[in-house]
Amino acid sequence: MELLLMFVKILVVVTIFMIHLLYVQYFERKVIGHMQARMGPMRVGWHGILQPVADALKLFFKEDIIPSQSDRPIFFVAPIIGVIAGVSTIAVIPLWKSFSIANLNIGILYILALSSIGSFSIILGGWASNSKYSFLGGLRSSAQVISYEISLGLSLVGVMMMAGSANLSDIVNAQANSWFLFPQLIAFFVFLVSAIAETNRVPFDLPEAETELVAGFATEYSGMRWALFFMAEYAGMFIMSSLAVVCFMGGWNGPELPLVGEYSGLLWFVLKVYGFIFFYFWIRATLPRYRYDQLMSLGWKIFIPLALLNVIVTGFLRVL
Amino acid sequence: MDMTEEISSLDTESKSGMSAKVLTINMGPQHPATHGVLRLVLDLDGETVVKCTPYVGYLHRGIEKLSEHRSYMQVLPLTDRLDYISSMTNNIGYCEAVEALFGIELPERTQYIRTIVSEMSRIVNHLLWLATHALDIGAMTVFLYCFREREKILDLFERLCGARLTVTYPRIGGLKNDADKKWLEDVYEFTNEFPGRVEEYETLIDKNRIWLRRTKGIGVISAEEAINWGLSGPTLRGSGVPYDIRKYRPYGVYDKVNWEVVTGKNGDVYDRYRVRMEEFRQSNSIIRQCIDQIPEGPIMADAPKFTLPPKDKVLSDMEHLIHQFVLVTKGPQTAPDGEIYVATEVPKGELGFYIVSDGTGKPYRMRIRAPSFVHVAALPKLCEGGLVADVIANIGSVDIVLGECDR
Secondary structure (H helix, E strand, O other): OHHHHHHHHHHHHHHHHHHHHHHHHHHHHHHHHHHOOOOOOOOOOHHHOOHHHHHHHHHHHOOOOOOOOOOHHHHHHHHHHHHHHHHHHHHHOOOEOOEOOOOOOOHHHHHHHHHHHHHHHHHHHHHHOOOHHHHHHHHHHHHHHHHHHHHHHHHHHHHHHHHOOOOHHHHHHHOOOOOOOOOOHHHHHHHHHHHHHHOOOOOOOHHHOHHHHOOHHHOOOOHHHHHHHHHHHHHHHHHHHHHHHHHHOOOOOOOOOOOOHHHHHHHHHHHHHHHHHHHHHHHHHHOOOOOHHHHHHHHHHHHHHHHHHHHHHHHHHHHO | OHHHHOOOOOOEEOOOOOEEOOEEEEEOOOOOOOOOOOEEEEEEEOOEEEEEEEEOOOOOOOHHHHHOOOOHHHHHHHHHOOOOOOHHHHHHHHHHHHHHHHOOOOOHHHHHHHHHHHHHHHHHHHHHHHHHHHHHHOOHHHHHHHHHHHHHHHHHHHHHHOOOOOOOOEEOOEEOOOOOHHHHHHHHHHHHHHHHHHHHHHHHHOOOHHHHHHHOOOOOOOHHHHHHOOOOHHHHHOOOOOOOHHHHOOOOOOOOOOOOOOOOOOOOHHHHHHHHHHHHHHHHHHHHHHHHHOOOOOOOOOOOOOOOOOHHHHHHOHHHHHHHHHHHHOOOOEOOOEEEEEEEEEOOEEEEEEEEEOOEOOEEEEEEEOHHHHHHHOHHHHHOOOEHHHHHHHHHHHOOOHHHHHO
């Protein structure tokens, strides 16, 4: 019985998450469209509401092209790794009042580990394509992941110290009265930037830098395989947003709202996460792209020392 | 993988016996950021560009050769296809050259209108340049903002002459048709709002730290080197050389309006960007002054070799009918003997037409001095030693169009 309940839980959450993945790109196109003095998708359905469905159908029916010189097994596996790592991360996110598929004691570590595995998909995809542009994209990605993984992890150490736990539900419960955002402001800043770099979004979208490397690691991918990379990127965005909400902005905590009653916690969580996703889009519409070496020096010379400093200061304050 | 096995003279071998090999990548002719079918072969050491070799000719259509088989008037539409982003200035450059060969004096109104449309064309070109340059560096929003204003000018072009991109609006000895009062008023209205728009673009990127880090100190070329490489236009002025043909050999009415030659200082990508941003304002002010000063009058010069006779005379008089018939079917049959080189300042630099005439109604040889061709040649100078990302910034900053480069 418990197993069945678990299965139903997984099914519901993953289905909703898949719909989210489908529609978050519609959301992005609309948001960026209006920021850029245009309308975004308007043709398929009312205000283009069916555009994601049309896109998904198109991608399903596209020819599956595999370069003849590619390393076929790795070429097959790479996008799948990405999307599995992205989607399975959602298991530990406490969506509402300790409701998560798996309430792990090492939730943060689990997320960090899986997001590192996710970047393997990019590295392997870039390598397996046997194209120089893909190869450069893969190399950039590995360098970027190594640099920003560290600052991302370090920025969360402060939070773990304050909550005294790596369990995400405990972290949210520890923020019942005040968010960690204010005592951990530096960590929050480091986390925000590292999360953008971790998910390969503008201004750190170097692995796929369209105007330099054509499409970077995804140059040789098309159709559904490419769509899996795409899904992995957007899943990563959701995960990083919810991690930010859980660790710094009080998770589901918030005043009770009229009409929804006890479900207001869930609503608060969703609102906060979408606020972050909106922030991602906003950044994309605003900023130019960093150069590879500038990205690296930013990571190693600024963010890692800042995050370390934050850990030390938090430690001192805890001891006092 | 095959890519590691390529052998090049640039490969190095260290004492430990490990060898570092350069990675040769082929950027273009199909690439999102090479502004057309430019092909660059890059030798990379990591991400550093060791060697950059441009290959051109993918858009060669033989415009110079085609011109030798056409009457002077028939060459005009070909010049649209040189720099298809600002075809108006190419048309005018060609017409200036032929008019100089035939010794045609233009009416004043024609010169004013030509100056107005040249500067509008310059704005269109710089808008497209800014849009794609910013997009190359990753700022996507600038792209769409620029296209908004570009659309307005193209609409104005359409109202003036019926075409948006390949306009063929000027004629040798004049213009296709006059600009009506309403059109001039609408252009004036556009110039009222345009400086505000330029400020808007600047707020998007001008103070952005990422933008500054991507453009300042990148692709530096000193004034002396820039002259030696034969650069012209904003690319030369970005290095601090105040050379502008509109000032030094004024054509049109550039000597009758107040404007300044904008120059940069450091000769990097950022300065070239600044020069073009200021040229928006200069062009805008030139257009306004021209509309304020424009006199009434005829638009075609008294040039029987190119100007059609009045319609009522054609219908009533045999000589005029023959004249019209010959002009329309064959074009002018004779031309002054000799050679002529006339250069004009198009948005991208110095566009020169060198025409050799053997006395017949067709050019014996027409050579086009295209700024893009010269600028492509300077790319290795700008790119080598930089990173792959800088190559993109450099291609954008010299502002090339391959239609003109390959001809």
